[in-house]
Amino acid sequence: MPNIMRNAAGRYATIAAAVVLGAALGGCSAQAGPSPAANGLVSHVAEYRLRLISTSANSSVIAARGAFGFRFEKVCDGWISELRNSLILQGPQGSAINSSYSMTQWEDFAAKHYRFRVRDFQDGYLTDEVNGNAERQDDKVVVHYEKPVDVTEELPVDTLFPTQHSIKLLQHAIDGDVFASDRVFDGGGDTPTYQISAVVSGAMDADNKARDENHIADKPFHRISMAFFPIDSDDDRPAYEMSIDYGKNGVAQGLVQNYGDFKLQGDLIRVRELPAPQCD
Template structure:
């Protein structure tokens, strides 16, 4: 169960064979920091879990040469015996603005013990997408040529939404080590305008958003049912609100507790 993966990816969906598209001027995303408070919305049958709560902190920095995303997801789970499990997941990525290369660094801890950590570079090349790990020392991975990365994922869903598309799919590598490749299917709702925002999201008043749900499938398992689903409202500047994280054992609702727009880097 990959409930430790934020896959924020919170957003994004790509077009098939995206690496074959011409590299036009990329869509620039809003630099911002968002804090999401997570609460339990639904428990699955036989989950063995009594309660879940948590928080996501995401910082997005749109720079002239690339996109930096730092995210951390902290979950506290309580089982029926009253035992507490604390999951602490962190990831940092840098992508160039045309989606050809990504550097990544992720770690996942349970109750203070490191259970996995990956660092490396993924790059779209002529014969496929190559993932080279610097930590741990693993063999290179060769992925299909049409794989894209989360920043490009986000840009492409915004372009698709603006064009009126409502169903898109692509393969995404998100930097989560050897298990970071997913097949995704997204459903984009009709454009709406935010008229009555909550206090924390007042900066978004009057802006256009699209309801969005993305299903993530583990390609290594050849599953017909998604591994997990992420729902949200996605705004034209890339900011996401009203999260819904649906895993096999539980579903979480994420509301924006804090939203800060950051200064944009001046580019020539």
């Protein structure tokens, strides 16, 4: 199978982690108290359908389809998010790759502790697994990987975790800010740390056709467009770009992933609210 096809699938796996949908939502900023945006977050399970919306003339991908499921839940000691996706990419020579991916994250409310597990599959076979945790100390963030090798590294103290970053973006939307730029660590993919530049739109009316019995995806959203720059790269171009339509309750109503030579759109097809935790 051509390497370019494998690289495209790998880039997809990385972006899935960063989405939040790695996209998880919640937490607070590293140096401040809880964000008001966190109070309105809704625990939920959502399903999305992925479809190819454009390709360039020399694209390595001529067809693509897939789906992913996302679970975001407030528990007694923090936020848990789970992402599971599958994607089939087809090249111009008729070759295809079936890539699936899962990521589980837990982050405490103070954004001081973060745990992650990433599993990557190709054609049904486990090809990569990364487990680890990170702790925010007074002057640095210490990351300890347990798999695939036992290793520890240090990051600048202003590095954000995915949940923390997402809630910060929602707070920018609430405050009317237009631009943001942050260093974010999620632990997944070949490049676990990115500098993410974001542009935040004004509020727009919901236009998805999701099955939504709890009416949590029919509220206005802000389109947040992000460019992902690998840390320590000499290339001044982003590795990829993404836009996410975020409601203020943390529900992603849709998204577009731009890989340069092709684009995917994620349509929300079903969403359901989860009950609040029963904590002492």
